[in-house]
Amino acid sequence: MLVVGVTGGIGSGKTAATDHFQSLGITIVDADLASRVIMEPGREALLKVEEHFGSHVINSDGSLDRRALREIVFNHPEERRWLEQLTHPLIAQEIISQIQASQSPYTILASPLLLESSQSQMTQRILLIDVPEELQIARTINRDNTDEAGVKAIMKAQMSREERHKRVDDIIVNDKDLDHLHQEVEAMHQTYLKLAQQP
DSSP: OEEEEEEOOTTSOHHHHHHHHHHTTOEEEEHHHHHHHTTSTTSHHHHHHHHHHOGGGBOTTSSBOHHHHHHHHHHOHHHHHHHHHHHHHHHHHHHHHHHHHOOSSEEEEEOTTTTTSGGGGGOSEEEEEEOOHHHHHHHHHHHHTOOHHHHHHHHHHSOOHHHHHHTOSEEEEOOSOHHHHHHHHHHHHHHHHHHHHOO
């Protein structure tokens, strides 16, 4: 089974790209969604989080209060490490089981932190959705109704564009309209179909 990792910085258009791969019949395994699945009410991870951090990180409906938890781990690196040690293996298990269940010719693992985490080891190829930084800032401000300083802070925390370029196999530069992105995705799709047929 060919697994293609898809990644990119904030505002790069990862989701627009993976949505188009999905419309072409390809299974998308989303690392962000996997991280939500393991924290669903009744799951072991959520029980451990409540035990460790207290009931104030749990909403009245029993779901995780992500904002409350984020504030704790953002300000306390040792708490973030505790949370990562709990969740990373569980997220990996969830991703693997979704990849194994995939029936499409190849499977995409979409993850914003693909290159920063061990998730890249689950892939045979990596596709970067790339965008010039000025456009990245403008799109994110527009989409998230945020300010330039906030976007730049997020970008600074992410891997640099140059470093990403060195570590991927394929790049789509998403600096035009949606039609152009779709054409680029369709061209990559043909490449991956061929690769998936190789023994």
